[in-house]
Amino acid sequence: MSLIQVEDLSVSYGARTVLSRVSLHVAPGEIITIVGPNGSGKTSLLRAIIGAVKPSQGRVIQRNEVKIGYVPQKLHIDETLPITVSRFLKLPGGVTAEDINHALAQAGVPDLAKAQLSQLSGGQFQRVLLAHALIGKPDLLLLDEATQGLDQRGSASFYQQIETVRQDTGCAVLMISHELHVVMSASDRVICLNGHVCCEGTPAVVASAPEYRALFGTGTGGALALYRHDHDHDHDHGDHNHDHDNTEAPE
Amino acid sequence: MLDDFMVRAALAGIGVAFAAAPLGCFVVWRRMAYFGDATAHAAILGVALSLAFSMSIFVGTMTVVLLMALVVSVLSGRGYAMDTLLGVLAHSALAFGLVAVSLISGVRIDLMAYLFGDILAVSRGDLAVIWGGAALVVALIGWRWSALLTSTLNEDLAYASGINPKREQLVLTIALAITVAVAIKVVGVLLIAAMLIIPAAAARPLSRTPEGMAVAAGLIGMLSAIIGLRAAFVLDTPAGPSIVCVAAITFLATSVLRGFRHQR
Numbered sequence: 001m002s003l004i005q006v007e008d009l010s011v012s013y014g015a016r017t018v019l020s021r022v023s024l025h026v027a028p029g030e031i032i033t034i035v036g037p038n039g040s041g042k043t044s045l046l047r048a049i050i051g052a053v054k055p056s057q058g059r060v061i062q063r064n065e066v067k068i069g070y071v072p073q074k075l076h077i078d079e080t081l082p083i084t085v086s087r088f089l090k091l092p093g094g095v096t097a098e099d100i101n102h103a104l105a106q107a108g109v110p111d112l113a114k115a116q117l118s119q120l121s122g123g124q125f126q127r128v129l130l131a132h133a134l135i136g137k138p139d140l141l142l143l144d145e146a147t148q149g150l151d152q153r154g155s156a157s158f159y160q161q162i163e164t165v166r167q168d169t170g171c172a173v174l175m176i177s178h179e180l181h182v183v184m185s186a187s188d189r190v191i192c193l194n195g196h197v198c199c200e201g202t203p204a205v206v207a208s209a210p211e212y213r214a215l216f217g218t219g220t221g222g223a224l225a226l227y228r229h230d231h232d233h234d235h236d237h238g239d240h241n242h243d244h245d246n247t248e249a250p251e
Numbered sequence: 252m253l254d255d256f257m258v259r260a261a262l263a264g265i266g267v268a269f270a271a272a273p274l275g276c277f278v279v280w281r282r283m284a285y286f287g288d289a290t291a292h293a294a295i296l297g298v299a300l301s302l303a304f305s306m307s308i309f310v311g312t313m314t315v316v317l318l319m320a321l322v323v324s325v326l327s328g329r330g331y332a333m334d335t336l337l338g339v340l341a342h343s344a345l346a347f348g349l350v351a352v353s354l355i356s357g358v359r360i361d362l363m364a365y366l367f368g369d370i371l372a373v374s375r376g377d378l379a380v381i382w383g384g385a386a387l388v389v390a391l392i393g394w395r396w397s398a399l400l401t402s403t404l405n406e407d408l409a410y411a412s413g414i415n416p417k418r419e420q421l422v423l424t425i426a427l428a429i430t431v432a433v434a435i436k437v438v439g440v441l442l443i444a445a446m447l448i449i450p451a452a453a454a455r456p457l458s459r460t461p462e463g464m465a466v467a468a469g470l471i472g473m474l475s476a477i478i479g480l481r482a483a484f485v486l487d488t489p490a491g492p493s494i495v496c497v498a499a500i501t502f503l504a505t506s507v508l509r510g511f512r513h514q515r
Contacts, residue, residue: 080280
């Protein structure tokens with residue numbers, strides 16, 4: 001049975017509809033990547049799943065007692081707020097010191113417990129956010145552009161960490177990537193979103209392709225792959241006109 | 252040797268510092284300083300209404316401050332920037348309050364007492380109100396502490412943990428209203444925001460955790476109250492402003508301390 005089932009979901013902010021009639025499901029242990037241009041409603045979809053935004057239509061059904069770990073897109077720590085990594089991981093509560101060490105190890109940053117949150121590097125910070133999401137032993141991990149602000153190498157190593165986490169814990173992963181052409185080779189499915197679900201399918205693993213190697217080198221260990229989807233498919237919607245060719249072409 | 256009224260004054264100052272410390276930390280972390288200032292200014296309208304309808308000052312100011320917070324949250328996001336909205340409402344409320352106070356006939360009141368506080372005239376009844384309100388604020392914030400902190404860090408993170416950040420915002424607003432209402436007698440409406448912000452800001456360089464900062468802010472606030480009162484007694488200066496001056500000097504000291512630490 002699916003962990004979560006999104007049925008016919010629409011989200012509007014005032015008169016502006018950002019998501020219209022989106023349906024999708026996440027099965028246990030599955031890694032799904034959502035790609036789409038800016039303003040395509042990716043973040044709104046995740047926010048609807050965690051209950052931060054009310055759908056104007058449709059619903060999100062969770063299997064009983066599904067635990068969700070969420071990594072937000074941006075987390076700005078105000079300079080005036082002193083907080084250590086371990087204190088942050090204790091929020092909102094019910095966490096032991098052992099849980100903290102375990103989650104930090106899982107996220108690949110075992111030594112950071114005593115560091116101040118505001119003094120971490122971008123990569124360390126994302127991993128601490130990942131540790132926070134992992135600490136409740138989630139069945140489903142939601143990541144909103146978790147590699148934003150990381151360089152190519154940083155992103156690759158972060159994606160590898162996610163893959164390891166999935167192998168170790170068996171949790172499902174639903175993540176957003178702003179890098180339209182670069183998605184994780186480990187994704188079981190890729191959903192292309194642009195206000196509605198344009199298309200979905202398995203990503204082609206092109207880590208061995210010469211163009212790919214020329215672009216990214218071999219240092220990423222195959223964690224980055226080029227996702228090509230076929231745009232000859234027929235859209236029923238007719239009236240929208242989005243240009244995938246610009247965004248998809250590797251620079 | 253402190254006279255009896257000095258003991259009462261010190262206890263009143265300590266009570267306000269006690270409530271203002273944890274609340275002030277959230278005001279600083281959430282960048283609500285202007286909101287705190289604005290609601291405090293609006294309280295003078297509450298004072299006027301209390302006198303006009305012979306209610307207790309505490310009830311009158313609480314009501315006006317809560318109403319003001321409600322109006323701000325309803326109007327925000329409707330074409331005005333938050334600071335514009337707060338500026339309009341706070342200063343209008345202050346102006347209307349000052350006018351209303353002058354119109355109330357038959358009552359001779361010392362407006363200065365409400366603008367700058369009258370800590371030396373604190374009665375036993377006032378003390379009960381101050382300590383009751385302070386205990387309520389600290390209990391409220393203590394009860395919601397983790398949820399408040401999570402909401403302050405990131406609203407979506409709060410939602411994902413099953414916390415409603417809007418409800419936590421309301422908790423803070425209520426705590427702010429109570430604090431303003433109890434602090435009027437001690438520092439007056441013009442300096443309430445100072446008691447919220449300055450001890451918290453002074454505590455920042457000394458702290459590594461949110462809890463540590465709240466405790467440090469409390470200690471700094473209480474010390475400022477005691478030392479400020481003593482200074483006011485010795486130098487014959489107004490008590491409320493003297494307390495704030497001591498807090499400000501502490502802020503300066505901890506900032507310099509931080510500067511030295513960074514240099515090493």
